[in-house]
Every structure is written in C-alpha cells, then in structure tokens.
Amino acid sequence: MGSCFSSRIKADSPLHNGNSNSKVSSVSVPSTPRTEGEILMSSNLKNFFFNELKTATRNFRPDSMVGEGGFGSVFKGWVDENALTAAKPGTGMVIAVKRLNQEGLQGHKEWLTEINYLGQLRHPNLVKLIGYCLEDDHRLLVYEFMPRGSLDNHLFRRASYFQPLSWSLRMKIALGAAKGLAFLHSDEAKVIYRDFKTSNILLDSAYNAKLSDFGLAKDGPAGDRSHVSTRVMGTYGYAAPEYMATGHLTAKSDVYSFGVVMLEMLSGRRAVDKNRPTGEHSLVEWAKPYLASKRKVLQVFDARIDGQYSVASALKAVNLAIRCLSTEPKFRPIMNDVVKALEQLQEPEDMEGPGPSQNEPRQNLHASSSNGPQNRRKSMNGTSNARNASLHRPSAARGNT
C-alpha cells in the first residue's frame, strides 16, 4: 500500500447528525458493544447453510459473479421468496451473495460489523441484508439483488451497456444516497458510515440508491464527546483530510466523502485516477482551482451531460459539493441540509432522460469553453486503477479498529 493513493486505506495510524423524511422502520443500534453470539442471535436474518448458497448461486459459477471487491466476490443467486431456500435460476427472489475470500481477523470483523448494523437498520436507502452464513471457514452475506449494480459502473465504465447517466438521474441518485446517509446520522441510528463512495451506492431498477457495505461503520460519539478515535480506514480519495490526519471520526467525515461523490457525479471523473496526467490524479485537488473561481466553476462538469441542466441548477449542485468539501468540518452541512438542497434539484420523473427539459434555458457549457480542463473525456475511455487497487486489502489491515 504505502504511497498507493488510490487503494483502500488500511494503514495503522498512531494518531490515530439530522433525520430523513423517508419511511423508516428501524431499531436503534445499541451503543454497547455486543458479542458475536449476541449479534448473530438478535439479528432478524436467516442463517443460511453453505450448501444452500452453493445451490442458489449454481456452485458460485463464474458467470454468476456480478462483482468483486476487497471483501470478496459477489454472486447472483435465487431463493424461494418465502422459505428462502435455494430456488431454480430465474425463479423466486433474486439475491446477491457476497463471499469473503480473505483470511484473518479483519475480514471476519467486517463481516460481523455488517451483520451488526444492517441486521438492525432498515431504511429505503440502505440495501437490505437478508441473511448470512458462518460455517467452517465460510463467511457469506446475502442481500437483496440490486439490478443496476453500483453507481461507479454507470459513471465510469466505458462498456456500451452503460449509457451515460443523465443529469436528472444523477440528482435522483445523489438524493437517495444523501437520505441514506442522513438516516445513518440521525438520532435514531447514530452511525458513522466511513466508506461512502460510488462503488458502495447500489441502484435498483428505478435508480433508487441504496448504501451497502457497513463493514467499516462505527457508532457515533456518545454523550458530549465530539468524535470517535479510530485507526484510519476507508478509501483514499474519499476520506476527509482531518480524519486522515488525526483518526478523529465524526459524521462530518461522511459529509466530506459525500462531497467527493457529488463531485464525481458532476464531473464524471473518479475520485482517484492514476491514468490521468500528473496533477489530475486526485479529483478534489484537480477541481479546487475551478471550484474557487465563479468564472471557471462550471468547467468541471461532465461533457456527457452537456445541455441537460440549467446554469442555476448546476451552480446549486456544485456549491453543495463545495460546502461538503470544506476543509474545516464545521463549515460542512449536516446531511439533513444536503437532502433539502438536493430535493430542490429534482426534476419531475417524466422529464427524466438524456435530453433537457423544456421550461428552463440549458447551457452547453463545453461547446463554448475552449479553455476548459483538458482530457475531460478521458473518464469515458480511460480505465482507472482505483477500483483494481481496492481489490486487495493489505494484511496490515488486520487488527482492531
């Protein structure tokens, strides 16, 4: 890892909330630590046999694999909707089965943390955990299947299967993800997510966003404590600077990560992309001079959504990102305010699509800006190593967090 800026942060560091308006039926996460037995016993989840999941995924066939991350591989499978027993492919309910493929304590810890939080928290913008499997060395997690996969694929993959997301879909996804985060920060949940990034935002068939991966989540500070002290973990490019420097974790660290994702959605560029020219590897660093200039700020926008938004909406969205990215955490908004700001940027569903809506003047920002950032379109064609780098979790990660 070391200087590998784009990989998931797993380095030891010696230094080292609001309410959403969505329908919520959750139970607060107890702030007292619970034992593994307590977590597994109390969760409302099905305890699957390994063989059941093997059958449901057709023996973890490679062509059932839908993705791979630092935790392991994710497979598509089928279960009976009621009994949750393995079903014939194409029948019953579709599930996503995540199989831990790393050894050691850190993987087990993240597996258990996921069950601890997602076993108790329920919200329309959090992915639903259905069950788990703990058998011999096997550790798996079973989720509702999210047919449109993760946001990073839609923003950054060049395969023709993924059409560029329209402006209105980007704003819809931003709102859904913000509601999920606002719920986590609410008094009801009081959780710091710690790994907010485009690959952890999953999309259902109607592009409703749901947060996944709670392996790094933490209870927020109790009583009048201002922060939680932790080892620095998360993903380079998304982690807040003060958290990286001190290990002091607050809900405002998540707000910073939200700002990075917002900037990714507006620009179509990855948070970290080593395939770009020197000086452009870090999205935030690259964008800073543009964000600081009223004249240039709109030049960070993704050319693929040219003409789909009004200048007023674009400025509102970019200003929101700028506030979330404030170096000083106290200047960052709380997630409830982010939700309110994004609600104002929603377009009626029937206007969704690649084209501009009729009632507002749209601007083709790039057609007239010859001095805009170069290589803008590289995000469409270039592959990034950010994702690949996060496939490997260094062994230094293992230990308490």
Ligand SMILES: Nc1ncnc2c1ncn2[C@@H]1O[C@H](COP(=O)(O)OP(=O)(O)OP(=O)(O)O)[C@@H](O)[C@H]1O
């Ligand atoms: N519930 C799900 N339904 C459909 N696809 C899923 C689901 N969960 C994960 N995936 C797919 O599997 C991929 C890998 O997910 P995973 O969470 O293991 O890794 P990641 O988020 O890409 O990386 P990291 O380990 O750094 O968090 C996702 O990007 C997504 O495409």
Ligand SMILES: [Mg+2]
């Ligand atoms: Mg993930």
